[in-house]
Amino acid sequence: MNSYFVQATVADIPHIWSILQGAIARRKADGSQQWQDGYPNPEVLQRDIKSGVGYILKIGDEIAGYTAILINDEPAYAGIEGAWLTNDDFVVFHRVAVAQEFLGQGIAKKLLTYIEAYARSKGIRSLKADTNFDNAAMLATFEKMGYQYCGEVWFRGNPRRAYEKVLATIP
Template identity: 30%
Template sequence: MTMYVRLATNADLTTMMQVIDEGKRALAADQIPQWQDGYPQASDLQQDINAHNAWLLIVDGQVAGTATLLTHPDPNYAHIYDGTWDPTAGEHYTSIHRIAIASGYHGQHLADFYFSNLMTLSYQLGFHQIRIDTHAKNTRMQHVITKAGFTYRGVVYMDGDSTDQRNAYQITL
């Protein structure tokens, strides 16, 4: 099996959206409200592609996953509740968003490889801290995040909406 990550291009948008839609359906089946309001949309992924922040997991020449690696501070992480970001880490960090593995690749532990590569990319770009969040009911993603070495740091709210709460995690490389 050949696996690597690469930047997404405009030609990848349809496939990326298919992977995201599969993720939305999986979350809905588990009764997790995350991604059930239309987000993320193709326009979000297009913005990621245009900004060179969209990274694909490729397995044997096929798109097996999609993720966004932001290299600027996320406004949703400006305030953290019921915890704190590691104060020694500072505000220079990447954040992982919109990550999903295609349904045909579930159960193969590809997220471990994907996270490792996203960490390597962050480090190569000069970032030694990564942040990520997920819904409190998304126990599968919480498992993947902590397995990758992230530490739970507290709660963040999406776009200041007190009804849209996420568990926030951080790792220092």
């Protein structure tokens, strides 16, 4: 099946919200504290889409995953307890979520691969992200995809593990 990585539209919101609700429930079932405080929520999702930072991964006609991608836009990253690998422009991504029916098919890895292509298309070599200490699935994905642990950042009063991947020279 063909996959496509495209900007999300307002029409996609109900399906994306369903995917996020499933991810929130899975985090809870896994015993994770991540996403158990009312975030993300429909307002965050609507803001992503209206700001043009929400992206979906489609497999055929189905939405398989969602993420928000921003450039140089994460104020919490300035206060890292540790050190980033680079101090240049960076792409940051948040709210990575995979639809229930696509679990176990490498969709998170595919999303991160598309995010790398997005960064390259903008001439940016640095990808930065964070996740909760107890989000085993995302921690494993970062490791598999070559991200390096850089330290801790704080969101809504909680520490998060911060990662960076520096891409090879952009052609």
